Amino acid sequence: MSAPTGPTHDAGTTPPDEPPPAGKFTFPSALTVLAVVTVAVWLLAFLVPSGEYRRNADGAPVQGTYHRVPSSQSFVDRLNDLFLSPVNGLYGIKDPATGLVGPDFEGSLYGSAGVFLFVLAIGSFITVVFATGALDRGIAKLAHRLRDRGALLIAGVMLVFSVLGTVEGFAEETLGFYGLLVPMMLALGYDRMVAVGTAVLGAGIGVLCSTVNPFATGVASSAAGISLGDGIALRFLMWVVLTTVTILYVVRYARRVRADPGRSVCGFLPGDREQAAAAVGEEPELTALHKAVLVLVTLVFGFMIFSVVPWASALTGKADATPYGWELGWSFPQLAAMFLVAAVLVGVVARFGEQRLSSTIIQGAADFMSPALVILLARGVTVIMNNSRVTDTVLHSIEGVVEGTSSGVFAVLVFVVNLPLAFLIPSTSGHATLAMPILAPLADFAGVPRAVAVTAWQAASGWMNLWVPTTAVTIGGVALAKVGYDRYLRFVWPLLAVLFVLICAFLAVGATV
Numbered sequence: 001m002s003a004p005t006g007p008t009h010d011a012g013t014t015p016p017d018e019p020p021p022a023g024k025f026t027f028p029s030a031l032t033v034l035a036v037v038t039v040a041v042w043l044l045a046f047l048v049p050s051g052e053y054r055r056n057a058d059g060a061p062v063q064g065t066y067h068r069v070p071s072s073q074s075f076v077d078r079l080n081d082l083f084l085s086p087v088n089g090l091y092g093i094k095d096p097a098t099g100l101v102g103p104d105f106e107g108s109l110y111g112s113a114g115v116f117l118f119v120l121a122i123g124s125f126i127t128v129v130f131a132t133g134a135l136d137r138g139i140a141k142l143a144h145r146l147r148d149r150g151a152l153l154i155a156g157v158m159l160v161f162s163v164l165g166t167v168e169g170f171a172e173e174t175l176g177f178y179g180l181l182v183p184m185m186l187a188l189g190y191d192r193m194v195a196v197g198t199a200v201l202g203a204g205i206g207v208l209c210s211t212v213n214p215f216a217t218g219v220a221s222s223a224a225g226i227s228l229g230d231g232i233a234l235r236f237l238m239w240v241v242l243t244t245v246t247i248l249y250v251v252r253y254a255r256r257v258r259a260d261p262g263r264s265v266c267g268f269l270p271g272d273r274e275q276a277a278a279a280v281g282e283e284p285e286l287t288a289l290h291k292a293v294l295v296l297v298t299l300v301f302g303f304m305i306f307s308v309v310p311w312a313s314a315l316t317g318k319a320d321a322t323p324y325g326w327e328l329g330w331s332f333p334q335l336a337a338m339f340l341v342a343a344v345l346v347g348v349v350a351r352f353g354e355q356r357l358s359s360t361i362i363q364g365a366a367d368f369m370s371p372a373l374v375i376l377l378a379r380g381v382t383v384i385m386n387n388s389r390v391t392d393t394v395l396h397s398i399e400g401v402v403e404g405t406s407s408g409v410f411a412v413l414v415f416v417v418n419l420p421l422a423f424l425i426p427s428t429s430g431h432a433t434l435a436m437p438i439l440a441p442l443a444d445f446a447g448v449p450r451a452v453a454v455t456a457w458q459a460a461s462g463w464m465n466l467w468v469p470t471t472a473v474t475i476g477g478v479a480l481a482k483v484g485y486d487r488y489l490r491f492v493w494p495l496l497a498v499l500f501v502l503i504c505a506f507l508a509v510g511a512t513v
Contacts, residue, residue: 030427031370034377037425037434041381042082050389051396052099063403063445066396071389072098081387086373089380090116101383110386112379112433114332115222116372119429121336122214123368124361125300125343126168131360132350134293137284140180144283150188150258151251157181158202158250162243165206166235167301169215169428171465171473174199178480186272189258192481193266193491197250200477200488201466201495205246207428208462208499209239212305214335216428216461219375220454222332223436229309231451234510238455242502249495265491266483292349300342304335371429378433395441403445408508410446411456414439415507418460423468428461448511455510459503466499467492 028036050071053061073081081088084103092101094110101110129135139160146153164170181195210216211232221228257264286294307330312321323329330338343364347357385391405413418435425431435457443453465471467489478488 030374030425030430031377033425034374034381034430034434038082038085038377038381038384042078042085042384045078045384045388045390048388048390048393051393052389053392053395060444061392061395061441063399066392066399069389073388078388081384085380085384086376087380088383089376089378092379092383094386099389100387102387110379110383112222112375114336115219115375115433118214118218118332118336118339119368119372119375120365121339121343122168123372124364125339125346127364127367128343128346128350128352128357128360129293129297130173131352132289132293132346134286134290135297136176137286137290138294139177140284141286143177143180143184147184147188150190150254153184153188154194154198154251154254155247157198158205158247159243161199161202162206162209162239162246165203166209166211166213166239167206167305169207169210169213171203171207172476174203174473175476175480178477182481185254186268189261190254191257191261191264191266191268192272192483193264193487194250194254194257196477196481196483196488197253197491200474201246201250201492204462204466204473205243205499206239207465208459209235209242210458210462211235211239212301212308213458215371216432216458217454218332218335219429220432220436220457221451223433224440224450224454226440226450226454227308227310227329227331229305231449231455231510232305232309234452234506235455238459238503238506241506242499245498245502246495249498253491266487269482289350293346296342296346296349300338304338307334307338371427374427374430375433378430381434382437391437395438398438398442399445405446407446407448407511410443410448411452411507411511412504414443414453414456415460415503418457419464422461422464428458428465431461432457452507452511456507459507463496463499463503467496 049068051066051068053063054065056062084092087103088101088111090111091109091113092103092111093105094101094107095105096107139157142160143153143157146156161170161174164173177199178195181198182192185195185198186192207213207216212218212228214228217235218228221230261268307328310321310323310329311327312323328334340361343361344357347360352360382391385394418431421431421435425434436454439453439457440450443450465473467474469475469485474488475485478485
């Protein structure tokens with residue numbers, strides 16, 4: 001996930017987000033990258049010829065029908081599009097007669113207002129949950145209970161992190177657990193890298209295999225024009241296999257280090273072996289309130305999954321199956337409302353009181369304003385391309401590459417092409433909003449379900465975020481655990497290679513089934 005998802009956790013060491021030393025280069029934020037992309041795309045639109053496809057009844061481009069069209073925009077019109085791009089990215093309306101997008105037209109909503117509000121709503125919910133202390137306490141209790149069974153502790157914590165990652169993008173929250181995980185792993189005879197692998201890879205593999213993660217799968221599915229539940233069977237199978245492989249990888253390394261400390265890739269700091277056991281502390285207790293909140297969180301995310309899955313299609317295997325009468329078919333408007341209600345319900349159960357609950361909900365929305373703004377900025381870029389009529393030209397330029405390739409090859413190409421984009425735009429929300437308007441029609445041309453393109457895209461984003469230095473999860477994690485980033489790369493690269501192969505295999509099979 002590309003934004004904080006709760007209050008800052010105290011890991012008992014220097015925060016990883018301190019201002020960098022003067023003169024040291026830092027990679028720009030996603031907002032800055034997208035601002036630069038907006039201006040760059042606006043300038044390139046003057047050089048790219050205008051063109052369009054004929055559309056079918058569903059509004060999808062028809063392969064082979066691309067043709068050049070003259071641009072009707074003056075320089076002033078284009079300058080106005082640049083000026084209004086964030087506004088159009090939020091609530092721009094597409095005129096059915098001209099195909100242009102603007103805030104004053106009449107037609108269908110083209111902007112990302114629904115997704116924008118959804119991000120703020122789930123931000124409020126997650127922040128209220130963290131404010132109760134229930135989730136932190138539950139994970140800490142699990143870790144303490146398993147402290148004498150090393151392999152089971154690693155597997156248990158990684159599994160919990162992975163589940164949270166696949167359903168709600170749990171990632172930055174892991175930074176709050178290093179103060180617990182590092183001494184516990186050292187006390188069990190492991191090194192600090194085991195703590196990093198447990199946190200970074202546990203949550204990261206869940207995000208990579210997001211099933212209903214709203215910040216990855218949700219935003220990408222919305223941009224692709226499909227349901228959040230489309231393709232969930234493939235993503236769930238990927239999650240099971242890749243999570244298992246990742247857990248086994250970390251457990252294998254941990255056992256090797258305990259058997260022979262000299263094989264540690266990061267070594268040990270002075271006092272690690274002697275003082276770690278004393279730092280574990282007492283087992284945290286779960287109050288009745290904590291248990292009630294954890295049950296509510298489980299029910300909310302379980303109901304979210306139930307509400308978005310196209311059950312008729314999933315159970316029959318037919319994409320055009322008639323929905324069952326009990327299917328809800330919810331999308332972002334209903335989910336946003338659900339999470340706002342759930343935030344209030346959790347606050348009431350936790351006895352926050354009106355003032356604290358209101359301020360926590362507002363704070364949660366504020367904490368998630370960054371990914372929300374990233375989404376509308378990225379959508380603003382697509383508005384510029386749409387109004388200058390260059391989107392179809394870009395699509396046509398790639399059509400020749402797709403034409404003649406097999407479905408499996410296409411799915412793998414989508415994964416590979418998105419790897420450098422994931423490095424430049426580490427925000428999953430912004431990356432999805434920017435890329436999917438092009439990738440979704442390409443999938444149609446290749447005869448591949450759009451859900452597979454979404455899965456390929458999110459796998460690329462998730463795979464890169466396991467190691468790139470532009471993510472706070474990785475850099476912050478190695479800083480909190482006091483291990484070198486170069487050592488982390490040495491530790492993780494064999495797993496990255498295995499995951500790369502497995503992802504390509506899943507995508508190739510998923511595209512052809």
